[in-house]
Amino acid sequence: MRHLIIGSSAAGISAARTIRKLDPAAEITIISKDETIYSRCLLHHFISGARSEDRLAFIPADFMVKKQIDWKKGQEVVRVIAAEKLVETKKGEKYGYDKLLIATGSRAFLPPIAGLRQGKQVYTLRDLQDAKKIKEMSQDKQQIAIIGAGLIGIDLATSLKTSANQVAVIELAPHILPLQLDQQAAANYEKLFNSQGIEIYTNNSVNEVILDQHDNVVELVLQDGSSLKTDLILVATGVRTNVSLVDGTGVKIDKGILVDEHQESSSKDIYAAGDVCQSYEVFQGEKSLTPIWPVAVKQGETAAYNMVGLEKRLTDNFASKNSMRFAGLSTISYGLVESPDNSYQIQVRTERNCYQKVIYKDGIIYGALIQGELENAGVLGKLIKDKIAVDDYLDNIFTLSYADFFAQQEDASFSYKI
Numbered sequence: 001m002r003h004l005i006i007g008s009s010a011a012g013i014s015a016a017r018t019i020r021k022l023d024p025a026a027e028i029t030i031i032s033k034d035e036t037i038y039s040r041c042l043l044h045h046f047i048s049g050a051r052s053e054d055r056l057a058f059i060p061a062d063f064m065v066k067k068q069i070d071w072k073k074g075q076e077v078v079r080v081i082a083a084e085k086l087v088e089t090k091k092g093e094k095y096g097y098d099k100l101l102i103a104t105g106s107r108a109f110l111p112p113i114a115g116l117r118q119g120k121q122v123y124t125l126r127d128l129q130d131a132k133k134i135k136e137m138s139q140d141k142q143q144i145a146i147i148g149a150g151l152i153g154i155d156l157a158t159s160l161k162t163s164a165n166q167v168a169v170i171e172l173a174p175h176i177l178p179l180q181l182d183q184q185a186a187a188n189y190e191k192l193f194n195s196q197g198i199e200i201y202t203n204n205s206v207n208e209v210i211l212d213q214h215d216n217v218v219e220l221v222l223q224d225g226s227s228l229k230t231d232l233i234l235v236a237t238g239v240r241t242n243v244s245l246v247d248g249t250g251v252k253i254d255k256g257i258l259v260d261e262h263q264e265s266s267s268k269d270i271y272a273a274g275d276v277c278q279s280y281e282v283f284q285g286e287k288s289l290t291p292i293w294p295v296a297v298k299q300g301e302t303a304a305y306n307m308v309g310l311e312k313r314l315t316d317n318f319a320s321k322n323s324m325r326f327a328g329l330s331t332i333s334y335g336l337v338e339s340p341d342n343s344y345q346i347q348v349r350t351e352r353n354c355y356q357k358v359i360y361k362d363g364i365i366y367g368a369l370i371q372g373e374l375e376n377a378g379v380l381g382k383l384i385k386d387k388i389a390v391d392d393y394l395d396n397i398f399t400l401s402y403a404d405f406f407a408q409q410e411d412a413s414f415s416y417k418i
Contacts, residue, residue: 001027001098002097002098003019003027003308004031004087004100005028006101006102006104007030008030008032009034009296010039010274010300011274011296011299011303013059014273014301014304015303015304016030018300018301019307020067020068020069022304029095030064030072033075034127038058039056041293044158046135047156047159048160072095075090077089081249085098097269099308100270101263102271102272104241105274105275105276106126107240108124108126108239109237109238110124110235110237111147114207114209115217116233116235119209119211120216121137121231122217123232123233123235125156134234142166143228144167144230144233144234145169145233145234146167147233147234147237148169149169149176149202150179150236150238151322153236154326157169161196167197168200169200170205170220171203176193179337182337184355185355188355193327206220207221207222208220217232218231241255241256241276243256246267250267251265251267254278256275256276257272258287259271259278261279261313261315262311262313263306264306271306272303273302274300275296277299279317281320283318283319288319290317291319295318295319298317299317318385321381330372331369331371331372332368332381333367333370335359335366345359347398353372354371356368356371356398364390365397366384376401378402379402379404
């Protein structure tokens with residue numbers, strides 16, 4: 001059986017490892033644009049100097065050899081020819097498959113801002129090459145502007161701020177990290193960032209990038225009419241899935257490649273996993289993008305089982321979780337961070353260096369935000385994921401532990417009620 005995997009990040013490597021475990025005789029080929037294996041989650045640490053390039057890897061250096069995987073590195077697949085069970089690379093080379101896994105991830109999105117695409121000192125962060133360019137270009141830059149205050153934008157800001165430069169972050173939403181935090185949790189971080197000299201501009205956006213006669217960036221004009229001097233612009237305004245390679249194949253696409261619980265697409269023998277796929281997410285109750293590392297690993301493993309002919313369903317595809325640590329302050333959020341309407345109830349606990357919030361309705365918790373003290377975060381995540389009724393526990397919701405859900409059976413044994 002010929003298994004072809006496009007992509008060498010979390011989902012692709014997880015699938016390859018699982019296929020080899022399940023079928024020692026399988027023929028496995030990985031084709032990737034990347035020439036090294038590394039964790040994209042660690043790229044900001046490389047930029048800051050906290051990690052060297054060789055400490056970005058998440059597999060042993062001899063992984064491909066030991067697992068007997070034919071790795072075609074530094075090659076980009078531009079077309080899937082489903083009718084012939086072939087893929088074609090940018091160089092015109094073609095490779096056949098019996099089962100295909102697409103794990104091509106996503107690419108950075110550049111918003112339509114005047115002057116942005118023409119500017120020479122404009123970068124995004126998606127891969128190691130981007131990180132190397134940003135690290136090199138930032139060395140002698142005095143005024144760095146970051147457009148977008150999501151996780152990538154904040155990672156960049158905290159990685160690049162030094163005593164010798166100015167870093168400004170511009171965000172359209174009312175506060176930073178709008179998908180992960182509420183106003184209060186975000187304000188706690190904004191206060192810390194301001195103390196480090198990072199300037200935060202929320203409720204604002206960039207209208208225009210001013211360039212000199214050689215297309216060097218010199219200034220940003222903001223929506224409110226103010227301007228910021230800059231000599232380096234980093235854009236962190238979201239991503240788009242890499243799905244163009246399946247154009248004309250009949251593979252169904254929405255925001256990503258639509259897959260079923262086996263990670264199989266609408267086209268037989270073509271699977272997708274990781275950021276590129278759109279799968280059923282248990283909290284949202286619909287097919288959505290699930291761009292977090294642990295989910296990509298599970299999706300790759302699930303695809304692998306089905307590719308070798310062993311049925312496996314992904315039933316706990318829970319991606320409504322975010323964890324972060326900036327300026328010494330840790331936060332985890334699950335599900336909703338704001339109440340959708342007044343039919344939901346909210347409990348908040350604020351203590352020194354600790355902010356906690358739960359959102360619930362009819363005894364079911366739909367959202368939790370835990371900042372500072374994280375002891376009971378895992379319990380809340382489990383309750384939200386499985387939509388377990390907690391009517392009897394609402395009075396002590398912030399102090400729950402797994403011990404609260406132990407139940408003793410008639411034979412004196414114990415089991416979890418959760």
